[in-house]
Amino acid sequence: MxxxxxxxxxxxxxxxxxxxxxxxxxxxxxxxxxxxxxxxxxxxxxxxxxxxxxxxxxxxxxxxxxxxxxxxxxxxxxxxxxxxxxxxxxxxxxxxxxxxxxxxxxxxxxxxxxxxxxxxxxxxxxxxxxxxxxxxxxxxxxxxxxxxxxxxxxxxxxxxxxxxxxxxxxxxxxxxxxxxxxxxxxxxxxxxxxxxxxxxxxxxxxxxxxxxxxxxxxxxxxxxxxxxxxxxxxxxxxxxxxxxxxKQCHAVAIDARAPKFDGGIVTRLDCVAFGIVVNNQATRFYDEGEDFWPKRYAIWGRLVADQPDQIAYSIIDSKSIDLFMPSVFPPVEADSIEEMAEKLDLDSNGLNETINKFNKACKPGSFDPGELDDCKALDIDPVKSHWARPLDTPPFYGYPLKPGITFTxxxxxxxxxxxxxxxxxxxxxxxxxxxxxxxxxxxxxxxxxxxxxxxxxxxxxxxxxxxxxxxxxxxx
Ligand SMILES: Cc1cc2nc3c(=O)[nH]c(=O)nc-3n(C[C@H](O)[C@H](O)[C@H](O)COP(=O)(O)OP(=O)(O)OC[C@H]3O[C@@H](n4cnc5c(N)ncnc54)[C@H](O)[C@@H]3O)c2cc1C
Known part of the structure; x- marks a missing residue:
């Protein structure tokens, strides 16, 4: 003592x-x-x-x-x-x-x-x-x-x-x-x-x-x-x-490579709104662009907690890599969706299908990360309400996500x-x-x-x- x-x-x-x-x-x-x-x-x-x-x-x-x-x-x-x-x-x-x-x-x-x-x-x-x-x-x-x-x-x-x-x-x-x-x-x-x-x-x-x-x-x-x-x-x-x-708590999606305790703020990932998030079945499960990230980040821990094995993957392309504060771990980088699937251990056909469907659903709009913009993917379930842009510009970047509990x-x-x-x-x-x-x-x-x-x-x-x-x- x-x-x-x-x-x-x-x-x-x-x-x-x-x-x-x-x-x-x-x-x-x-x-x-x-x-x-x-x-x-x-x-x-x-x-x-x-x-x-x-x-x-x-x-x-x-x-x-x-x-x-x-x-x-x-x-x-x-x-x-x-x-x-x-x-x-x-x-x-x-x-x-x-x-x-x-x-x-x-x-x-x-x-x-x-x-x-x-x-x-x-x-x-x-x-x-x-x-x-x-x-x-x-x-x-x-x-x-x-x-x-x-x-x-x-x-x-x-x-x-x-x-x-x-x-x-x-x-x-x-x-x-x-x-x-x-x-x-x-x-x-x-x-x-x-x-x-x-x-x-x-x-x-x-x-x-x-x-x-x-x-x-x-x-x-x-x-x-x-x-x-x-x-x-x-x-x-x-x-x-x-x-x-x-069961109520503050829980955010953080980098799955973070230490079990005390990783702190640098393991939080703020890229979710700019791409798509899939579970380990390569399936999207929630509107990534529902609202501004500060108003939504605290729900993503619970969302990931409800997925199989409590793991998910945020995937963006090179258009978005400079739009958020980088986390402490480097992203997984790939020149194709197939390569990304392999690196994240996801089913390649499944991921391709999910991304193709998403890309087709993206309506043209004026992308603006500072506004609730009109880039939407609506004819798809779940929809993406804002910042929906096709994932089509390699390199692609992926981050594994786990639920990070902050406090109960x-x-x-x-x-x-x-x-x-x-x-x-x-x-x-x-x-x-x-x-x-x-x-x-x-x-x-x-x-x-x-x-x-x-x-x-x-x-x-x-x-x-x-x-x-x-x-x-x-x-x-
Ligand atoms: C990564 C991260 C970032 C955050 N960022 C923000 C932010 O920017 N702004 C914000 O408002 N909130 C933030 N929070 C939430 C914020 O940390 C808490 O709401 C706030 O710190 C709570 O203060 P507290 O004094 O109640 O608890 P704590 O700061 O956790 O203090 C509890 C203390 O009790 C001690 N203790 C526990 N059990 C015992 C015991 N049996 N005997 C003696 N001592 C004991 C612990 O060692 C600790 O010192 C963040 C949390 C985390 C994890």
Whole structure:
């Protein structure tokens, strides 16, 4: 176990004001806020120091409400538009009170983030058309997390790494202590209040299999291997009310050659809309050009998960190779469809037939990757609604796709004060939650880019504030 910032006295005997479980964005936002309210705060991060920061260290941006453009955002993003975007992606499956709270509380959170060490980068190209709504972290999520850790340390927050919380003592809806695995042993830690920010359970393949069956074996976990949902399970086993469908998650199509865990953003493939996608039967199965990619990328993980062996192939031709951000793996290149079929291990006749049919169905139009253009393939099933151009200009390029799970939505129910709700609908007095572990309150389904960090930042700050308020009212 390594620690930052040692407090005097024996750590095992110490009773902290607030224990924060987790070491990602939500945890640190909570910890910094609580500490700035005068609390004695301990953060337990299950990862070793060099892998601290959970999924948050993989992020690039967040969206927040703003009435006018600023240095990092090219125009306003008002509440109604933010709300409409959320309604569209969740198809109304959201808790309106909490969702509107997040949206309003996100008003100019960039300023708070900058005060705590975050640096944003000026708006730029290659950002999935997000320059108006989403601010991008200079140096990405890793730099953001490093800045937050430095700030937390400077504030005097105690941080312990290699510290996995494995159990909680909860009596009658009140948190008493946590058992944490450290250096091969179990240590009990007491605190007056706990903030749980330990992410989803997407890195727990056995748990995923309970809902997805054997397909889960073929999932790739895009982020941290440390989000195993251990604390979530303990909470649910101790009478905390769950929220969200266990099968709902954020899952994108990523390069099948990505590592099983922690591959991060560079394994995502953004070429789907510019070509066709076939399964291992060489058959198309969904409209690749249904909408702009940022509005559709998060459904493709599930689409691929539903295909035989959970594998698919995105195929484009040379007309499209420069239209998207390249991923870390080079494409499979071929001068003919037959050669591509051989290289991707697909039936050559089948692939030829699929591509010929698709090419014939493409109607002439004005191709425009920046618009929902009129290049359509309509007399075919499935149709391709936009950016449909015949695959006829070698070389052809192919990428194998697998479902890449980002985070799960099953979580704990909370109220507007980040207070955890028990099965009997009572609010637990000294237990709070923030981040992925409560995102299912707002994300009943679907996702919009940059919203995970908004949820974690707003609810992290709220949890920190409310936990501090609770502790400060306790008798001496
Ligand atoms: C590749 C990738 C790119 C992404 N890009 C973006 C983006 O650009 N914008 C955006 O908004 N969202 C993005 N997301 C989603 C985003 O990462 C999450 O929504 C957000 O980071 C959640 O923050 P969190 O603090 O709740 O969880 P995490 O950052 O995952 O933190 C959870 C923490 O809990 C710790 N932990 C887990 N179990 C225990 C335990 N038992 N005891 C102690 N500690 C424990 C983990 O080690 C980790 O530190 C991306 C995700 C991935 C994987």
């Amino acid at each position: 390594s620690t930052d910032n040692n407090h005097p006295g024996s750590p095992s005997a110490k009773h902290f004001d607030i224990l924060v479980i987790g070491g990602g964005n939500a945890a640190l936002c909570a910890a910094m806020t609580a500490r700035e309210s005068g609390m004695d705060v301990l953060v337990l991060e299950s990862a070793p120091k060099e892998f601290r920061g959970g999924n948050s260290r993989h992020t690039r941006n967040l969206r927040y409400l703003h009435e006018k453009e600023n240095k990092y955002l090219t125009g306003p993003y008002p509440e109604n538009e933010f709300w409409d975007d959320l309604m569209r992606v969740t198809k109304g499956k959201t808790n309106e009170e909490l969702a509107r709270f997040i949206i309003r509380e996100s008003n100019d959170i960039g300023t708070w983030m900058e005060k705590h060490g975050c640096r944003f980068q000026p708006a730029m190209r290659g950002t999935l058309h997000l320059a108006r709504t989403n601010a991008f972290f200079l140096g990405g999520g890793k730099a953001l997390m490093n800045a937050y850790y430095a700030f937390a340390q400077h504030l005097g927050i105690k941080i312990e790494y290699d510290s996995e919380v494995v159990d909680l003592d909860i009596q009658y809806g009140r948190f008493l202590s946590a058992n944490v695995k450290q250096q091969g042993g179990i240590r009990k830690i007491h605190a007056k209040s706990v903030i749980v920010a330990s992410g989803g359970f997407q890195a727990n393949l056995a748990w995923l299999k309970e809902y997805w069956g054997d397909s889960a074996d073929n999932f790739i976990v895009r982020g941290t291997p440390y989000d195993k949902g251990k604390v979530l399970k303990v909470l649910l086993d101790n009478g905390v009310k769950s929220v969200g469908d266990p 939505y099953l979580g704990v129910e909370v109220n507007k004060k980040a207070g955890i709700i028990m099965e009997n609908n009572q609010v637990a007095k000294n237990m709070f939650a923030a981040g992925e572990i409560m995102s299912g309150n707002i994300l009943g389904q679907g996702y919009m880019a940059g919203f995970g960090m908004t949820i974690g930042t707003v609810f992290g700050r709220t949890a920190g504030k409310e936990a501090a308020r609770y502790v400060s009212k306790l008798p001496e």
